[in-house]
Amino acid sequence: FMEIASETGEIKKAGSKLQKLRSKFTALKTRRSEFKKRIDDLKQKIRESEEELEEAEARAKQVKESIRELREEIDELSEKAKNQENKSKKNQEKIDSLKEAREDLRVKEAEIKTELKEAEKKREKYDIKIKRTPRTPIKKLRGQIKKLEREIEKLKPINERAIESYKKVKKRYDSQRGHYDKLMDEKQALLDFMEEIDQKKAEVFMETFKEIAENFSEIFSELSPGGSGRLFLENPEDPFEGGLEIEARPAGKKLLNINSLSGGEKALTALSFIFAIQRTKPSALYVLDEIGAHLDPENEKRVAKMLKKSSEESQIVVITLKDAMMAVADRLFGVHMDKSNISHLVSVDLEELA
Structure with a gap:
């Protein structure tokens, strides 16, 4: 009976967590729909204004x-x-x-x-x-x-x-x-x-950019202790007429443009940028493929920790062979092939094993 009660408790706990995730997912989906509708409305107004302007x-x-x-x-x-x-x-x-x-x-x-x-x-x-x-x-x-x-x-x-x-x-x-x-x-x-x-678009863009830039600097420092990074616009006066630049200073190195970084440093910088956007405007689902391929073991652990933290706001699917990444997952899915060359999917709930 104790085992049944324990399993029942785990099921309830999992059900409660699932319900919370569904609620978050629904809220994020609604928020996304609202943003999309707002963008579509602005685009429609711009199209109508352009047509009226041409006629005039x-x-x-x-x-x-x-x-x-x-x-x-x-x-x-x-x-x-x-x-x-x-x-x-x-x-x-x-x-x-x-x-x-x-x-x-x-x-x-x-x-x-x-x-x-x-x-x-x-x-x-x-x-x-x-x-x-x-x-x-x-x-x-x-x-x-x-x-x-x-x-x-x-x-x-x-x-x-x-x-x-x-x-x-x-x-x-x-x-x-x-x-x-x-x-x-x-x-x-x-x-x-x-x-x-256009002014409203620029204001919304600059507000969002400022928040993303702050999050980027903060997250980069977390992923690379002792380092620093920043985002800046090529043309701050007219942001839509220029690009976005990223500068990063990994621990123990001088400030460099992203193009001058090593493979692992570029990966760390790119992930900092993705996490910064996710923290500012979280999406419901993220799929990341082999993000730890160029990371050393210490950076893998820090990125894995950041993934775990980010999973509180969004559902994250990571394709990886790295133990550090798999260690923080809630559930693992594995694919193996039998002697008949038929693929099979294996699922393991790590929270149940814990």
Whole structure:
């Protein structure tokens, strides 16, 4: 009975642990779905904004071309209106001059008529004959007046059509210009929205990067006691326009770029980076293949310890032949082949054996 009770307790314990792992897995899966939905929403907003921006730019291009054509038409009509205005001004000056000349002639005509009347009165009074030799015959003066009036009438009709056409085109231009300005405002609003999204992306990225960088430095120091490592961006001002650099200083060595490290040091640095990401944004499952191939025994133990610690947040599957790695596993799976070349899977629960 004691054995049954013990096994029942172990089963309950395993069931409880399994339930916790399932709860963690579900929570991580939900979190992952939320992040994915958020990313998809942002991508969709960016796509829609880009499409709207392209449409606005196309409309703006058409309106801009219409404005250019209207501007040319306005310039042409404006020049015509200006010429017409100058011509009208000159004509008006000429009309005023002709009117003045006409008035002078009328005055002369009146003076001559008065002189003739006076001469006629004297002739009748003194009964004398006066030779009519006025300086300017009245008939000739009247002819000159008529001529001046005809010239005035010729100058009076002013072509108002050019000015009217100018006003109409100017009105169309103002309307198109208003439409163009509205499109430019819409375009700027879209650009501001996209800039806001890019800024949010950059903020989220930098927050995540900063946390990963801190975790990387901490984890590298744990895996390589006495050593140090850091992550930095090639272009911190515009992180999406540059890459990510890793520098590491294994214990007893100078600070080196990752490309200058040995195979084991590179493996340790890469694992530090993976663990840093996992600590910042844990995934539900990790599969690691032969990660201890280039590690010495001491580093194997430290990496195995880190794997055990990380397994509290995620499920980790490690393919390895290293004893240090297998020693910290909760369960081992082995594959062997029998004499008939048939593969068989063997599973061992190390927690039960413990």
